[in-house]
Amino acid sequence: MAVLGLFLVLAVFAPFIAPYDPIFQDAAARLHAPSPAHPLGTDNFGRDILSRVIWGARIDLQIAVIGVVFPFIIGTTLGTIAGFFGGIVDVIFMRVVDVVLAFPFLVLMLSIIAILGPGLGSFYIAMALVGWVSYARLVRAQILVLKNSDYAVAAISLGFSRSRVMFRHLLPNAAAGSLVFVMSDAVLVLLNGAAISYLGLGVQPPLAEWGVMVADGQSFISTAWWITLFPGLSIVLLAFGFSLLGDALADLMGVHE
Amino acid sequence: MHRYRFVLYRPLQFLPVLLGISIITFVLVRLIPGDPARVLLGSRATPAAIANIRAQYGLDEPLWVQYFYFIGNLGQGEMGKSILYKIDVLRLIATRLEPTLALVLSSVAQSILIAVPLAALAARHRTRLPDHAVRIVSTLGIGFPPFWLALMLIILFSVRLGIFPVSGYGGSLTDKLYHLALPSLTVALSLSAVLTRSLRAAMVQALESDVATAARARGMPESIVFWRHVLPNSLVPTVNLLAVNIGWLIGGTVVVESVFALPGLGQLLVRAIFSRDYMVVQGVAMVFACATVLVNFLADIITVALDPRVKL
């Protein structure tokens, strides 16, 4: 939790905390090892790694959050509807889910990037197109059980409308498990972002994003380890933060992943 | 109702799924701006040469006509010809299938071998030192970008220690396994982290469940309680998680494949997308889709076998 808080602070106050401009290139300070002037060293353009890591927190937090929020909303809504109505709606829904699940993510991701150009927008769209499935499946399975639960039947027997029962009574209960899953999913989203960066399709330069920083720093892995290490560690730490939060949520709500 | 009845009718449902995937892939890759002919010709391309290539591969036909050709070919067990490699897509895929398959299988095997004992250790010592250690390690395992992890493993095991080859895919079976050791370890490290967490959670629940208490009350020693009651009762969610992850793996090994220079399908796919080798993209997508569908099917069968309550 403290980890997440730290990153949040970094992200919000990046302009005040970061010692340098993250995109400022200092030709005289290329590939400097960590030193008092540049605590985490500089990259091959002479940019300050610390500042870039700090500014990167903004983008990466945003990636992790947006990357799961839309899938979560779409997935839980569709899953609820499919589970609740059942029948043909559900059959079609499940086949669509199968299609999405079996569709190679790489093809989708690369196609969308190719169509819209590399960048965060394409990434979010691709994540949303694919990510919703896991939530939808989770929620649907829950709804299938819950819709026969006595309290759902009770709500119906009290004359409540279907959408009220679906979204006010069933969804909050069904989504609890998914909420925990959101946290581990955020980690996956971050890593997907990093993998895309490895293929050279990460965010537009000169933006500082950890995945891109790690990928770009690869050429210097044996000569300037600090370029990859610190953004890499940041990803790990952020992932760690999300996992802990997930665990805490799980304990809080009495659900286990 | 027979519990395994779905084994008979489920395969019928694969058809619409695969059809759907073929249509989406087809449309999607053709929506991407870019032209295979131009990729092939490179910077020296002239419009005439481009038109010539497009005609050769039928790319000048309307989209739906092309799709029907594709489906027609598929019906005859063909997938067309690669524009870049100029050979049958099916043959091309056949040459590249094995490394990917081997990588996925060996990583899954490794990650199970890692995950089960770790999860058991953590669950049995819940909230004590081993548990915290396992949880921290597994979170770290999830967090490392695979390409970075892969390089570190190479530098440590291959360059410094010289135990494993740096990269490549061997000739004989043992040679292949030897070459696969590091790549599959890379994948397994992150996969097992996911599995460990899920399995630990399930085991913690099962260890505290009434079933376990009842077994203890019968005087069963902790080992029987664990192996005969706790483990079987915690496997189902993990099996399904594993299935989903294998699905992801099948389509997502490209990073590991390129770092370790494994001549697999992932690399082929990325190359094909970048060079707009439509037929190859479609073919590989279909293979991945089939594999994913099969894996999920298998997971369903295992689930039913593991848990007699489940009906599908």
Place this chain on the structure above:
Amino acid sequence: AGVLTIGRREDSTTFDPIKTAQNIDFWVFSNVYDVLVRVDKSASKLEPGLAESWTVSEDGLTYTLKLREAKFSDGSPLTAGDAAFSLLRIRDDEGSLWSDSYKVIDTAVASDDRTLVIKLKTPSAPFLSTLAMPGASIISQKGMETLGPDTYAESPVASGAFTVKEWRRGDRVILEKNPNFWEADRVKLDGVEWISVPDDNTRMLNVQAGQLDAAIFVPFSRVAELKKDSNLVVHMDPSTREDHLLINHEKGALAKKEVRQALDMAIDKQAIVDTVTFGLGEVANSFIPKGALYHYAENLQRPFDPEKAKQMLADAGASDLALNYVVRAGDEIVEQTAVLLQQQLAKAGITVNIQKVDPSQEWDMLVAGDYDVGVNYWTNDILDPDQKTTFVVGHDTNMNYMTRYKNDKVKDLVTAARIEMDPAKREAMYIDIQKMAKDDVHWIDLYYSPYINVSRSNIENFDQNPLGRFFLEDTVKN
């Protein structure tokens, strides 16, 4: 003796010479096939290949080539008939990517087994050079007809130093010494394996760990470190690669010559050489690269002067110039250049919007004119400068390499130079073309860079000529 293992980024796509335009293919099969006329190691002249001598008629239309006694790898004799078949195939086959370059051939006839007579439609100074292009490799007519093009493309019947023993697609091409090669005595290696290792780091680590004998495509950033390793030799062979900034002449203010000149002055090429190539490149001053025929060393080199550039832009009424900069995703060098240029141009008051796109989409955008500037590079396939000149400033079908550059005087000069057979006159013409192009700023020359390869120190004579051909027939593995 021994087998040489070489790591490279990608695996071959085909061994059918007419069906590829990619270096990854050319570089392998120039040691599998032989050509009629070869380019020497320094790429300064043509030398006999399968043709031991040739004569050109007065009118420059008839070429008579005398072929030497040579055999294909299957032991069958290589005849003038095979040579004629190969040339007509690259001109006529519907799968040929090169037919345009060989349309100039009117007829190619074997007057006897050893004599090939080629008649051109028009005189062509670069014609002999095109015969040296790997696409024009000589294939066995009988082999092609019995095996069919698909099989042939995988296991060709050829007459070069090595033959294809096995091709594990996606992984490696395994070549073994061809005992029927006419220069078989020259070949020291038992075989060569071209192994694809896509990741730069892994490829280097492979050589460092001694699991590969050599690797090509060494990133600039790794050179200093590799040089320190006494087990390794880093080769920097001159190439014809030139990186340049394409300018779309049809985009607003970029139509003005002064604006383009200002742009040229706003770019610090030396900084690019230092940062991107780690000082291994060399600032470029002409589109005909250093080391290529007729390169004009004294061509204009505009100084880096952002203030002046700013002034010129203001004078031209383009002081708030904003440029759409298309960057090819996944190419580290191109991306780094973009990041640098963005900051440099900002100093001259130019706003640069970087737009990263997938490589093959980049082509589409360039062709469609959907860009302002973008970095690209070119390497020559043939010795003669005509090919590049025609593509780049000759007003050919591709809008002067997508720049939409227009200068009729240059255009005429390019056509004239193509049919001028006197080398001295030709050189003068090419110098004029280089000067004019520089003045017009058809594009901005950035830097030349060498081919960088690394090998273990027990490997000798691992050389590449500026056109990219490896001379593996001379390589020794101790």
Place this chain on the structure above:
Amino acid sequence: MSAPLLCVHDLTVAVQDGAGPRVLLDRISLDLGAGDVLGLVGESGSGKSLLCRALIRLLPSPKLRITGGAVFLEGRDLVTADEREMLKVRGGEIGMIFQNPTSHLDPVMRVGDQIAEGIRYHQGLSQRAARAAAVEILAQVGFADPNRQYNGYPHEFSGGMRQRAMIGVALSSNPKILIADEPTTALDVTIQAQILRLLLDIRDRRGLTVILISHDLGVVAQTCDRIAVMRNGELVEQGDKRSLLAAPQHPYTKALIESHPSMPGEGVATAAIAQPAPALRPLLEIDDLHVRFPSGAGLFAAGPKTISAVKGVSLRIMPGETVGIVGESGSGKSTLARAILGLAPLSSGHISFDGADLGQNRAKALQKLRSEAAMVFQDPFNALNPRLTIGEMVAEVLRVHGKAVADIPARIGELLDLVGLEREFADRKPRSMSGGQCQRAGIARALAVEPRMIIADECVAALDVTIQAQIIDLFRALTARMSLTLLFIAHDLAIVRNLCERVVVMYRGEIVEEGRCADVFARPQHAYTASLIRAIPDIDPDKPLRADLLSPSVAETGSGRVSDQPSAAFNW
């Protein structure tokens, strides 16, 4: 009394949570002779289960600790014995039948294997011999076809069968002492009687010592030699069955005995209820109702099979009437109730409520039904949305039924008062409430609709006898004051006899008998009704337990509750 086999001496268990140590079992002492049957009674939460678990040192949470006392089993102190020793004691010497068989049987292991496991481990038999022994045990605990049922999984068994399987598992290790924790609470009277008989049989046959836990004094009275009464972690009274029942010392024991419904206390009171003026038209009319559920099909068989839960029920209920529905578990009572409110699929037949026919104009009838009739669900805990507080839950009902927002808080207060819950419960969520409290919240919610008819499905089963009485009084008052029509479903005949004017007896989906309460109970016409009445355990130990049933198959096909059944796709 024979020489003591088990001696519990000042056993004390405390819990260590946030607020410091709290004593849960306070210096319990009791002796148990070989072959004794000890009945342990007490209110819910008094520590009965805890005591038993403390005996075998399997406390439910590491926060609980035995802080004092000793447990001597044939001279050895179990409190200080090491784990290896305890492995032998657990199962081998003291067997345990858990309160909830569904969650204590391993769902993924064959029932037979679970029994064989204990046999193999404790008696070291081979796999084959263990199997034979397990089949033998299955037969002993009353399975009709043990060879086949050996291969069954727990979820395929009915509640009664599971309970018997659980007993089988406990017997598998051949213990000297058997602890049975509420083995019959979840079951209906006929099966309850069967199980109790079974326990006694086994005791006789094997010479077992038994500790039987129950909150029903009647059950204990029928089966035990000695009785111990617990309350708030203390053993308030113990002694020989007869003397204890005849002359209880402790006030709590007295209260327990007095409120036992088998006492024909106010049976006459029913007659005193306001006789409703004969109405012209019945409020609810059910005509030849059938409800069928799909139940899948075989591997190759075409067409789904169905289960008939309700077969041809016809019923007429006048406004203001109080009708009880009784019948064994699985006889279709809940299904009938749900069908009336349009919550179960109507396969054929008619239901009309106040003139609106559910078959003809479903939407309109449902609207009318759901605003004028309300249901109290069988499972008190699960019928409440776990995420809403009781206040939010009731408020929502009031809002949807058009109550002005300003009046809502006051009304919530009134409703809570009505069901005897303190007003602070408005801010509590179901998870923090006991079963009885949840049940009352459910009743409050039903009353919020201000219905003309309430269908109460087993709405007092989870309650303590004392609170049961309170709720019954509430219903009685409501029917009298607001001329509420009440459909009261229960398997506890005594309560129905107390509350209702008319009773309907269901058996396997059909109504087998119907009539005025007094008549039916006095002169049952149908054999099944008679057996139901006979199976009520009487608190008088001299009226022996009657477990004669129609046929063993009845007990074995009667399946569990509706909520056990993941239902096929049924749409409201």
